[in-house]
Amino acid sequence: MITEAELQRASRAMSTLQTAVGEVIVGHDDVIRATLIALLCRGNVLLEGVPGLGKTLLVRALAHATGLRFSRIQFTPDLMPADIVGTDIISEADGRRQFQFSPGPIFANVVLADEVNRATPKTQSALLEAMEERTVTVGTHTYALEEPYVVLATENPIEMEGTYPLPEAQLDRFMLKAVVTFPDLDQLVEIVTRTTEGEGIRLPRTDVTAQDILLAREVARQIPIADAVRTYIGRLVSATHPSSLLSPTSVRDFISYGASPRAAIALTLAAKANAFLDGQAHVRPIDIERLFRPVFAHRLILNFRGESEGASVDSILGDVWKKVPLAS
Amino acid sequence: MTSIDTLSRPLVHRARTLAGLAVCAVAVAIASSIGLALGIVAHILSWPVLDVPGVSLVLVIVAAATGYGVGRTRPIATSALLLRADVGLGTEARLSTLHAIGDRHDLQPYAVRIAAGLSARPLTPHIALPIPRKVIALLAAGITIALATVVLMAALPDPRAQAPYPGPVPGALLPTDVPSRRASAGLSPTDPAHAQASSDGLAAKAPASTAPAASGSASEESDVDVVDLPTRPQSTLSLEETLQQIEGHVAADQESTLSDSELAALRSFADAAPSPLAEALRELMAASKRAETLARVRAVLARPDVAAQTGTRSREAPSADSGLEPVAVAAGPEGESALTPAGLPASTPEEPSGHGKYPFFDEPTGGPAEITLIGSTLPSAIGTAGEYSYYVTKSVPVEPPVADPSTPAGTPLSLSFERATSIAASRALPSDVLGAVRAYFTQITEGGP
Numbered sequence: 001m002i003t004e005a006e007l008q009r010a011s012r013a014m015s016t017l018q019t020a021v022g023e024v025i026v027g028h029d030d031v032i033r034a035t036l037i038a039l040l041c042r043g044n045v046l047l048e049g050v051p052g053l054g055k056t057l058l059v060r061a062l063a064h065a066t067g068l069r070f071s072r073i074q075f076t077p078d079l080m081p082a083d084i085v086g087t088d089i090i091s092e093a094d095g096r097r098q099f100q101f102s103p104g105p106i107f108a109n110v111v112l113a114d115e116v117n118r119a120t121p122k123t124q125s126a127l128l129e130a131m132e133e134r135t136v137t138v139g140t141h142t143y144a145l146e147e148p149y150v151v152l153a154t155e156n157p158i159e160m161e162g163t164y165p166l167p168e169a170q171l172d173r174f175m176l177k178a179v180v181t182f183p184d185l186d187q188l189v190e191i192v193t194r195t196t197e198g199e200g201i202r203l204p205r206t207d208v209t210a211q212d213i214l215l216a217r218e219v220a221r222q223i224p225i226a227d228a229v230r231t232y233i234g235r236l237v238s239a240t241h242p243s244s245l246l247s248p249t250s251v252r253d254f255i256s257y258g259a260s261p262r263a264a265i266a267l268t269l270a271a272k273a274n275a276f277l278d279g280q281a282h283v284r285p286i287d288i289e290r291l292f293r294p295v296f297a298h299r300l301i302l303n304f305r306g307e308s309e310g311a312s313v314d315s316i317l318g319d320v321w322k323k324v325p326l327a328s
Numbered sequence: 329m330t331s332i333d334t335l336s337r338p339l340v341h342r343a344r345t346l347a348g349l350a351v352c353a354v355a356v357a358i359a360s361s362i363g364l365a366l367g368i369v370a371h372i373l374s375w376p377v378l379d380v381p382g383v384s385l386v387l388v389i390v391a392a393a394t395g396y397g398v399g400r401t402r403p404i405a406t407s408a409l410l411l412r413a414d415v416g417l418g419t420e421a422r423l424s425t426l427h428a429i430g431d432r433h434d435l436q437p438y439a440v441r442i443a444a445g446l447s448a449r450p451l452t453p454h455i456a457l458p459i460p461r462k463v464i465a466l467l468a469a470g471i472t473i474a475l476a477t478v479v480l481m482a483a484l485p486d487p488r489a490q491a492p493y494p495g496p497v498p499g500a501l502l503p504t505d506v507p508s509r510r511a512s513a514g515l516s517p518t519d520p521a522h523a524q525a526s527s528d529g530l531a532a533k534a535p536a537s538t539a540p541a542a543s544g545s546a547s548e549e550s551d552v553d554v555v556d557l558p559t560r561p562q563s564t565l566s567l568e569e570t571l572q573q574i575e576g577h578v579a580a581d582q583e584s585t586l587s588d589s590e591l592a593a594l595r596s597f598a599d600a601a602p603s604p605l606a607e608a609l610r611e612l613m614a615a616s617k618r619a620e621t622l623a624r625v626r627a628v629l630a631r632p633d634v635a636a637q638t639g640t641r642s643r644e645a646p647s648a649d650s651g652l653e654p655v656a657v658a659a660g661p662e663g664e665s666a667l668t669p670a671g672l673p674a675s676t677p678e679e680p681s682g683h684g685k686y687p688f689f690d691e692p693t694g695g696p697a698e699i700t701l702i703g704s705t706l707p708s709a710i711g712t713a714g715e716y717s718y719y720v721t722k723s724v725p726v727e728p729p730v731a732d733p734s735t736p737a738g739t740p741l742s743l744s745f746e747r748a749t750s751i752a753a754s755r756a757l758p759s760d761v762l763g764a765v766r767a768y769f770t771q772i773t774e775g776g777p
Binding site: 001224282 | 421427435437
């Protein structure tokens with residue numbers, strides 16, 4: 001049972017972390033929020049944006065602020081799974097040669113998989129187990145990953161040549177998809193100022209520990225949600241399926257597969273984490289609204305007609321949102 | 329901290345009321361539509377016994393009450409209801425979340441915070457759960473249709489008064505033994521038959537003392553009363569009728585001479601009339617004393633060319649060469665009526681044979697009017713049930729069904745409903761009174777049921 005003191009401690013820790021990361025990253029509040037939500041919900045985030053927008057800095061700032069171990073993997077077409085998960089190497093000790101596991105960069109707390117769609121599906125799938133099970137299997141051995149653990153993968157939306165689109169199974173394992181947009185003029189000037197004057201960017205350091213994050217994770221998970229709101233989430237997920245009576249016309253016309261039950265779980269947990277980050281003690285309709293698109297955007301698969309007619313998933317999600325009322 | 333049950337109780341009560349209203353609105357809309365359809369069908373098919381406005385109103389009231397009762401007893405999903413209330417109150421799902429927490433002790437720190445957010449807001453049920461516009465619209469539509477049905481049905485003429493014209497009633501003879509039969513029947517104005525006739529639409533002004541006992545059974549006949557009819561407009565009167573009116577009013581009123589409207593009417597007739605008649609009319613207009621006026625009116629009325637000025641209506645009286653022999657005549661109080669041998673009045677049926685003293689049409693106001701019945705016994709050749717008696721007044725527009733001048737006495741006559749309708753229409757009779765007139769003619773020609 002969560003006590004009032006634990007609740008306050010967890011709330012204070014996340015508030016501190018949010019502020020610290022926000023001081024380093026100019027703008028991108030939604031991306032910071034998405035990253036923290038993923039951290040609180042044991043999830044992973046797919047960041048979409050062109051290079052140079054501060055994605056790596058964001059992840060490093062988050063890890064540095066909490067003292068968590070950070071690793072970055074640059075995905076390339078020739079990257080092999082062993083380059084990610086690690087491999088057994090022959091070592092010699094006491095005159096005996098033996099295989100010893102050398103962990104790859106996936107063994108960290110915060111992992112940045114940069115341009116994840118440039119690696120082959122085989123290499124991409126090396127991430128699947130780590131993302132979902134928090135374990136890595138090499139040969140016959142399975143290694144547990146240290147909590148808290150979060151994978152933040154980036155995609156470059158403009159250089160699609162020579163890329164390997166993520167398979168649906170892997171996409172579904174990303175709790176949220178956050179779009180990193182180009183900063184506006186004021187933010188751009190602020191970024192230039194911060195990075196070119198004085199000592200440059202200094203990564204934040206806080207007293208927030210991994211234990212605080214795990215406590216916050218527990219507190220956020222306990223945030224109560226009304227049955228009717230949970231039903232509402234279920235209706236939203238159902239409405240993304242072409243066969244559903246709740247679905248709008250655009251879903252029936254352009255969608256091949258709708259959101260999975262994992263999306264309903266993700267939206268519920270993300271809404272709880274969002275409410276917690278806002279200092280609230282329950283899930284509100286506004287939490288659902290804020291996270292509906294980040295949770296659903298990468299889970300809807302367009303059909304041939306949708307692809308050929310250039311249907312926008314974002315627009316279709318707008319139709320779904322309008323079609324399903326909160327209180328019926 | 330107030331429990332969620334306490335908080336939600338008025339909201340649940342409100343929700344039950346709304347649920348009742350919602351079902352009630354649907355029921356009212358359906359019932360009123362059915363009522364309207366029923367009214368239209370009843371009017372088209374002339375269902376005489378169906379009181380459509382009443383049935384429609386009862387239908388709507390019963391449907392509303394039943395719908396409300398059924399709606400109130402429907403189960404309510406409390407969580408969804410409280411979420412609706414949250415939306416209405418702007419409490420961001422606090423009520424529904426508190427309901428979800430219920431008595432879970434492990435979530436009490438959360439519950440305390442949620443309840444703290446509620447304490448500052450008034451939980452007004454009618455704001456939390458307003459009446460849906462759809463319900464209001466449905467209720468308004470249903471009530472409007474119901475009221476429209478009542479008004480429409482009340483405005484439409486009674487199907488009983490709109491019954492199609494059945495055609496002339498054959499076999500209407502002028503019986504000659506009315507007084508004796510009337511006496512033998514022993515009818516009085518207080519008889520049930522008299523009351524029945526009155527309830528059938530005949531506004532009783534005076535009992536017809538000479539009402540028939542056609543079949544010998546007092547319960548099967550009806551007395552015919554004089555109807556208080558509206559006065560016919562002066563502009564539609566013929567010259568003869570105008571003169572008769574003038575004669576009547578001058579004769580009745582010791583002080584009176586011609587009124588302005590009468591002078592105007594006479595002037596218009598004089599302008600259109602041939603010279604001798606026009607001269608006589610101008611002399612009449614010039615009369616200044618009552619006696620002189622009365623004398624000149626009667627003089628003009630006695631002129632043979634007056635009948636030619638009567639407009640569209642046929643004024644040909646049966647002639648002596650019709651072959652009909654005189655039969656017994658029961659003259660009116662003034663004794664001015666005469667019958668042809670077959671019972672025809674000396675004048676045409678619709679023409680006042682007593683100088684404007686139609687027992688039925690020409691007694692607009694005043695005391696009880698006498699209806700002079702002229703009876704004759706139906707020849708045994710008509711009908712199969714023995715002796716029939718038919719009674720007509722001297723002003724009933726009867727006509728011989730056979731144009732053959734050699735028609736023997738006692739040949740059945742027909743009532744001309746067309747002429748009767750024409751006369752009634754010229755008197756600007758309302759449609760329901762027309763129905764009464766029709767009933768009157770039917771009664772007197774069929775001798776009762």
